Amino acid sequence: MSNKNGAMKKKDEHPTMSPRLRFPAFRDSGEWMEVSLAKFLKESRIEGSSGDVARKITVKLWGNGVYAKDESIKGSENTKYYKRRAGQFIYSKLDFLNQAFGIIPPELDGYESTVDLPCFDVSKDINTYFLLEWVKRNDFYKRNGEVADGGRKAKRIQSEAFLSFPIALPPHIAEQNKIANCLLSLDELIAAEGQKLEALKLHKDGLMQELFPRSGETVPRLRFPEFREAKEWDVKTLSELAENLDNRRIPVTESDRVKGNIPYYGASGIVDYIQSFIFDEDLLCISEDGANLLARTTPIAFSISGKSWVNNHAHVLKFSCRSVQKIVEDYLNSISLEDYLTGMAQPKLNRAMLDTIPVPVPKDEDEQLAVADCLTSLDGLIADQNLRVNALKAHKKGLMQQLFPVLNEVQA
Secondary structure: OEOOOOOEOOOOOOOEEOOOOOOHHHOOOOOEEEEEHHHOEEEEOEEEEEOOOOOEEEEOHHHOOEEEOOOOOOOOOOOEEEEOOOOOEEEOOOOHHHOOEEEOOHHHOOOEEOOOOOEEEEOOOOOHHHHHHHHOOHHHHHHHHHHOEOOOOOOEOOHHHHHHOEEEEOOOHHHHHHHHHHHHHHHHHHHHHHHHHHHHHHHHHHHHHHHOOOOOOOOOOOOOHHHOOOOOOEEEEHHHHOEEOHHHOOOOOHHHOOEEEEEEEEOOEEEEEEOOOOEEOOEEEEEOEOOHHHHOOOOOEEEEOOEEEEOOOEEEEEOOOHHHHHHHHHHHHHOOOHHHOEOOOOOEOOHHHHHHOEEEEOOOHHHHHHHHHHHHHHHHHHHHHHHHHHHHHHHHHHHHHHHOOOOOOOOO
């Protein structure tokens, strides 16, 4: 095999390649080279303490960093732990396919992990952040994840296998640094915008505590000026506030659904798009079952409008007033419903218990509208900020596809 100058490549030469996008200063620097991670990483095995006393760390999924492990129950004194150092690369053998990669931050220097979270000293010949961004790419972890060993529920990427995986590097570390700094600046921007998003959510949560009467009270602590002398709020059950349309729900198995553009809703929102509909109006859906009734990772009450289909995992309520529907939606998402749930392994909010849930509502229709408009405005700000964060993440993902060469095409 000859190169573009006609010279024959030696058998031991590494494969070369080039990314689609390069910074101007490096366009004539030569092609990137594919080498194994073992050239730059050396596993660290500094003996630590036992599981009952070790300060433990964990690696978050999807490249979300390394954190101290919060354990209410101490580990076993028979489990061996190893000390980790700031700047080391760490990954989870069990969650390799879930992007559980990270760099030990300075504040976790001296913390410990087991061999299932191996750590590696990183050579000065590779930029640590460049390395982290490389392994977080789909065409790295999805392709290399095929070599995992173990049972179906406990597949692991062993350290030896991990070190054999390839990485593509530019000829000069200065180009690595340039790429790393570019992506790091985007991460900092994403983090800053993410903090604004969380601040808006916290602001709404705090405002909800003031806009609604507290338990045992009949007026909220915070009231719009024009309603400070208005009547006390009512407390009504959901059966008094809305018409229940559960009897119109129809579950459809995935194999029987005809794909289309009409949303098919389940307990936590849209689960599919189909051709037919059973509702065509403004409605409020409330989760009927599932772990999310306790976990609350997504809202348990959500409004839908227009043509839709709802299965039997979400209750369906129809309100005569949009403002009251908004008040009920946000109120239910702000309180615990544990007292109304049945079942331990699979929490369930049945129709009988749903009907009895009390909700505070202003008597004055104008005050209902004012509260609903305030909450809707905040939701708009949160949605806009969420779009900004997602747009930046998409921009970074697209940029990475240009700045890194592809070793093997992998189905995303």
